[in-house]
Amino acid sequence: MTTIAPIEWTNRPTPGSPQEWIDRAAEVSAVLAADAAARDRAGTTPYAEVALLKDSGLVTLLGPAEHGGGGQDWPTAYRVIREVAKADGSIGQLLGYHYLWNWAARLVGTREQWEQVEAEAARQRWFFGGAVNPRDKDVVVQEDGDDLVFTGRKSFSTGSKVSDVTVLEGVFEGTEDHVFAIVPSDSDGLTFHDDWDNIGQRLTESGSVTLDGVRTPWASAAGYVDKTFQPRVYNTLNVPTIQLVFTHFYLGIAAGALETANTYTRAKSRPWLHGGYDSAVDEPYVIDAYGDLTAKLWAVEAFADQVAQEGQPLHDEPDSVTEQDRGEFEVRVAAVKARATEVALETAQRIFEVTGARSTASPEGLDRFWRNIRTHTLHDPVAYKRREVGRFVLTGELPQPTWYS
Known part of the structure; x- marks a missing residue:
């Protein structure tokens, strides 16, 4: 309990x-x-x-x-x-x-x-929760008078049972037109299956969801006026915005891993019996590892803060965002996400080198940091983030807006 x-x-x-x-x-x-x-x-x-x-x-x-x-x-x-x-x-x-x-x-x-x-x-x-997994394309939206009806299934729906409202996404039947709408999470036909059982991020309520004729008024279709969508470049900023969310909670998990390991090393780690030191905090290898990991983490945190500041003007003036603005921001986000992924995985793995064998005991829970990072960093391949950066540097090519770029 x-x-x-x-x-x-x-x-x-x-x-x-x-x-x-x-x-x-x-x-x-x-x-x-x-x-x-x-x-x-x-x-x-x-x-x-x-x-x-x-x-x-x-x-x-x-x-x-x-x-x-x-x-x-x-x-x-x-x-x-x-x-x-x-x-x-x-x-x-x-x-x-x-x-x-x-x-x-x-x-x-x-x-x-x-x-x-x-x-x-x-x-x-x-x-807020969201049933907007882009890998699932089987949610169909139909028109029924003044209502829209969502039917289908999503493999993931983060926030599910703990949310008050859920963002739905589907495609109008017979078209390529997507529609977003916000509905109460207790809406008729919206069933969360409580089947999230992964090694990490265990408390995110990210299981599958079935939409069995979920109804919502036409007026709730985001961005539609007289049943026609009004596109803006700003619509596509959802991807760099959420990717920067990922970046920051990766860095938070990494910082938590380092702080938790630090406490353990100070209080519980024993020096190596052949090292000649009376305390683990005096061992040069331990000192070097903490210095190395901390320096790397601080560098990426500063980079992430800078990229966040670069993106704020786009949110301040959404109607002025150009494709160039959006593309250059996405490249910066891709770069910092790639670095955050690497530093977080390294930190969560190497903390065991500076805490020792006894720190692997289940009650310590130090493994949760690596499990959490490893689970979510598989959301989309980091190699494709590096590719966005490389193409921009070499040719000036901007990432084309997709669900992942």
Whole structure:
């Protein structure tokens, strides 16, 4: 049985500055860290963890301040994701996906649609899930009077049972036209199968979902006016935005691995009996490893922060985003995601070199960091991210907008 320690937030002022929000995220992270290994082993639905994100206000970070949201920008959101992921990679992923799906109305919808969604989401502290796995193309959308009807199946639906609303995606029957809509997660015909059973990111509620005639009003079709989609280049910014979410929770998991290993080395690691040192922290090989891993992590964190800042002007002026702007930003995101993947995997693997054989005991839970990183970094091949960068450098070719580039 695992528990999330309660914190009284209601009598405390709402964070105002980016740093105050990052500090709030650090408080949440400390709560999650207390029993992270036990919760990972239990693998139960993270209702309490999502309640913590709601109670702390983190779910409203990007929401409009006039409706109770934090009124913050994406660079702050990425830092918050990173902070939460230090303690629990699953909850960092859930929060990051929530931010993306909350923002999806703005990415794809009309101004009237996204203003309505964001206001209601902030007021009600909605938690967003998404049934938008692009590898599954069997969700068909049909028109029935003033309604749209979604039918099909998705292999993955991150956030599923813990979400208040779910972003659906399908293709109009007989066309190539995609449609997004936000529906209540308890909608008739929407069935989450609770079959996520992977080695890592165990608490992300990412199992399959069946859509059996899920109905939603035509008016909820994001970006459609008079039943015709209104395209913008900004619509395609969903991919670099979510890829940068991935980057930051990878870095958060890596930082958490390093911090947890550091605590273990100081408190429990024994020096090698033939090394001539009285403490593990004095061993030159241990010192070198921590220095090497920390330097690499700090470098990629700084790169990730820079790329986040580069992307914010695109969110500030969405109607002005050009294909060149979007393409160059995607190249930068691809580059930092490639580096984050490598440093996170290396860190999560090498921490055992500086903690010792006894650190592999199951109660320590140090393996969860590698399992989490390894599981999610397989989302899309990192070699294709390097290819985007290489082609741009050699020929100036911009990545063509797809579900992954």
